[in-house]
Amino acid sequence: MELFSASPLMSVFLVVALGAVLGSIPLGSLRLGAAGALFVGLVVGYFVPELGAQLALIQQLGLALFVYCVGLSAGQTFFSDIKSQYKLMLSSLIALLAAVAVTIVGGAFLGLKTQLSVGVFAGSLTTTPALAAATDITGNNTPAVGYSLGYPAGVVVGLIMVALFVSRQWPGKNDTPALSGQSLRAVTAVADKDINVREVPGWQEQKIRMSYLRSGDTTRVVAPGQILQKSDEVVVVGLPEDVERAVKAIGSRLHENLADDRSIVQFRSFIVSRPVFAGKTIAELSLASRFGAVATRIRRGDMEILAGDDKTVEVGDRLFVAFPREEELGIADYFGNSPTRVAQVDAVALGLGITMGVLLGMVSFSLPGGSTFSLGSAAGPLVVGMILGYLQRSGPLVWQLPQGTNLTLRQLGLLLFLAAVGITSGPAFMKTAPTPLGARAIILGVGVAIVTLLVMGLAGKLLGLSAPRSAGAMAGILGQPALLTFAQSRVFDERIEAGYVTIFALGIVLKIVLVSIILMF
Structure with a gap:
């Protein structure tokens, strides 16, 4: 334990390695993949509780790298499809309103305080900016406890639900054909x-x-x-x-x-x-x-x-x-x-791009009632990455990364993020999960995740979209990078990433706003 405490960097990479081993173990037809780092991190964080306080920078770095690279990769597709995908965006609002209803009604039925329930809402939808908004409004750490309980529940439910949807073969009559897997x-x-x-x-x-x-x-x-x-x-x-x-x-x-x-x-x-x-x-x-x-x-x-x-x-x-x-x-x-x-990375373009994304994430927007929200280190770099990915270049600066480099950077960022989140959430999760209160909070988190994902996935089908795009939208509404990677490991189809990007940033903004509504009850 002293060794872990003395070297946070070593601890993170050991969690990454052990998480990769766990993620490769087949659980029926399911593998955790990159999410294995999250669950190993929960255990390590429980035994070394002081470690989480030293990982904030690693967590933000990993998340920023991941979402920025995803934005670069999907920017062209997003802006070319935006006119045809507005119905899917509207469906994300409906899905999140259903999640709000489950949070309010389910939380009251299970005897949970609203401040704990709103944390479960943010956690089961794996949205850190929503947690930050809830903590800012309540002024205490009760939402963070709910977040630590809802987060793993959201990831597990998300993995199962995405696995059920992504490989379906229903006709996506209103979707564009997949480029991936086509043989000329x-x-x-x-x-x-x-x-x-x-x-x-x-x-x-x-x-x-x-x-x-x-x-x-x-x-x-x-x-x-x-x-x-x-x-x-x-x-x-x-x-x-x-x-x-x-x-x-x-x-x-x-x-x-x-x-x-x-x-x-x-x-x-x-x-x-x-x-x-x-x-x-x-x-x-x-x-x-x-x-x-x-x-x-x-x-x-x-x-x-x-x-x-x-x-x-x-x-x-x-x-x-x-x-x-x-x-x-x-x-x-x-x-x-x-x-x-x-193989060489344009460090100037990469550095400037992520800098602009982080700066955008720091901008505060006012909400009715005096509260504020910001896009944070998740949505800010994603939005900037999408814009720069669409532009591809500005004068001598080439924003777009070669695909191999992009995939390497995003995988590294994802693993660092999940390992750090797991370690940070471990103490609160392990302390509360075995209690009756923790069990009720986890049940609420499972319910919120199931309803949200079902509404989102079925909306994609009803709109005539392909199963891969619908699965990507499910990963996007949950706001979980591991689900995107998991879906892409199951089916090779670029529409998964396009669906994810279409919903991800919009979903974060909506969830931040909806936190204020939940806390009114």
């Missing part, structure tokens, strides 16, 4: 008539790309506005159904793959490592006019995206290009093509 196909078509490529189904809508063209004895890259003549052969790239539709319009499929012959036209990937390209569209790269080349695919992490003219490029992307062989060195130099440079 390249097929060689032979023309049975003269046809302009602009007339091929999917070309104008950017659902297909064309690369190789063999006309007679000549092989080259397809040019924009190319007119295919009868017997010309062309490589069509896209999703299987889009490629099949295009091939039928052109003529018929040729089982020989034209791209196998690379004696004249080469095809390979280049790493986009020059920051100047961050946020630029494929059209703005001007590959056709510069090199007589065409980009067909973007590889971003595990996602393969069709390189439509309107698709934006991020540093760290692998861009697959068909080009004349003599242009290979020029294209490599153009993109940078440096794995080492991609």
